[in-house]
Amino acid sequence: MKLTDAKLQFIASWGAFGTHWGINRTMAQVHALLLVTADPLSQDDLMEQLNISRGNANMNIRELIDWGLVDRVIVPGERKEFFTAEKDIWKVSRLIIKERKKRELDPMLKLLDQLKEVEGDKKDRNIKQFVDTVTGIKRFGEQADKMLDTVIRADESWFVGSLMKFFK
Amino acid sequence: MKLTDAKLQFIASWGAFGTHWGINRTMAQVHALLLVTADPLSQDDLMEQLNISRGNANMNIRELIDWGLVDRVIVPGERKEFFTAEKDIWKVSRLIIKERKKRELDPMLKLLDQLKEVEGDKKDRNIKQFVDTVTGIKRFGEQADKMLDTVIRADESWFVGSLMKFFK
DNA sequence: ATAAACTTTCAATATATTTTGAAATTTCAG
DNA sequence: CTGAAATTTCAAAATATATTGAAAGTTTAT
Numbered sequence: 001m002k003l004t005d006a007k008l009q010f011i012a013s014w015g016a017f018g019t020h021w022g023i024n025r026t027m028a029q030v031h032a033l034l035l036v037t038a039d040p041l042s043q044d045d046l047m048e049q050l051n052i053s054r055g056n057a058n059m060n061i062r063e064l065i066d067w068g069l070v071d072r073v074i075v076p077g078e079r080k081e082f083f084t085a086e087k088d089i090w091k092v093s094r095l096i097i098k099e100r101k102k103r104e105l106d107p108m109l110k111l112l113d114q115l116k117e118v119e120g121d122k123k124d125r126n127i128k129q130f131v132d133t134v135t136g137i138k139r140f141g142e143q144a145d146k147m148l149d150t151v152i153r154a155d156e157s158w159f160v161g162s163l164m165k166f167f168k
Numbered sequence: 169m170k171l172t173d174a175k176l177q178f179i180a181s182w183g184a185f186g187t188h189w190g191i192n193r194t195m196a197q198v199h200a201l202l203l204v205t206a207d208p209l210s211q212d213d214l215m216e217q218l219n220i221s222r223g224n225a226n227m228n229i230r231e232l233i234d235w236g237l238v239d240r241v242i243v244p245g246e247r248k249e250f251f252t253a254e255k256d257i258w259k260v261s262r263l264i265i266k267e268r269k270k271r272e273l274d275p276m277l278k279l280l281d282q283l284k285e286v287e288g289d290k291k292d293r294n295i296k297q298f299v300d301t302v303t304g305i306k307r308f309g310e311q312a313d314k315m316l317d318t319v320i321r322a323d324e325s326w327f328v329g330s331l332m333k334f335f336k
Numbered sequence: 337a338t339a340a341a342c343t344t345t346c347a348a349t350a351t352a353t354t355t356t357g358a359a360a361t362t363t364c365a366g
Numbered sequence: 367c368t369g370a371a372a373t374t375t376c377a378a379a380a381t382a383t384a385t386t387g388a389a390a391g392t393t394t395a396t
Contacts, residue, residue, distance in 0.1 A: 002287060003294060006298060010302065025384080026385080036297060053385060053387065062344090089301075111178075111181055115169070118170070125207075136255075136257045140257045162334070220355075226374060226375090248371080
């Protein structure tokens with residue numbers, strides 16, 4: 001397979017993959033292209049290679065920068081901005097975990113805390129089921145929270161070295 | 169907070185949560201309602217309590233059954249089917265991990281294997297970056313794959329007992 | 337200070353996804 | 367069998383999400 005085709009296929013499937021994870025197609029595709037490109041690209045490069053509009057490119061680049069996955073790069077002698085992606089996939093995954101944890105897990109745990117406090121007779125079958133379910137999810141979420149915090153702080157060597165022994 | 173309101177809030181936020189994870193709102197809401205309800209519910213119960221149409225209810229119940237998250241229940245003396253959700257959140261998460269791994273991770277790893285074989289001079293800056301990125305993701309994915317297989321097979325006591333020691 | 341180059345915004349448009357509901361199909365008690 | 371009850375299907379409609387592109391805003395070299 002030629003590099004050009006391989007790139008296209010990688011971009012397409014990274015995009016499809018992203019949509020299963022609440023990330024929009026273009027954002028995932030911009031990320032994919034920057035991941036497999038050695039040199040920084042300008043907004044116009046991205047627009048051209050992915051066939052997307054100026055506004056779309058701009059919005060998704062900014063979103064990727066917000067996530068910490070992409071950085072602006074100054075190229076000496078060039079007026080316009082260039083962009084490059086963090087290439088270390090362990091760092092990338094830690095950044096994604098960090099961001100999603102903040103946006104999704106943390107608010108959910110906060111809500112569950114409130115919902116546990118439902119009024120009424122705890123012996124009531126329906127109240128009991130509600131409280132049990134909510135408490136169960138809360139406990140699970142707290143374990144996940146701790147685990148993810150550790151992973152976010154870890155580096156690859158720790159991850160592969162110590163933790164992976166657990167997983168054969 | 170009253171039970172009814174607490175349920176509504178739980179359902180709403182579980183639904184919103186789901187949409188960040190590539191699961192449609194209704195499917196997550198049906199799941200949520202069944203999770204906090206002690207007794208099995210019929211399709212009509214779900215339609216009424218969630219204000220959704222017959223077709224929508226039917227489709228999403230079946231999808232949840234496909235995932236193994238919901239079971240049909242025969243209620244003696246009743247003609248129609250009733251449904252109940254697996255309540256053990258550890259089992260629930262293992263079912264979800266298993267299904268998403270099969271649908272998403274496994275196909276991605278297969279693709280990456282092919283893409284590694286890109287033609288051309290491996291010294292070329294652009295080819296090198298492509299191969300390096302793809303290889304890195306592949307390796308990462310394989311670690312994740314092993315880890316998830318272990319988690320899928322594990323039970324809660326192992327998870328909490330042995331693994332969680334790692335995470336404070 | 338000017339103006340060209342570049343970036344950002346956002347209302348309008350296009351696309352994708354979800355939901356509806358009525359019709360077709362299946363199930364089952366009598 | 368029969369037909370009422372229940373389930374499933376799916377084209378059309380509604381909703382939600384993503385994309386465009388032109389205008390407004392900003393930056394920078396001279």
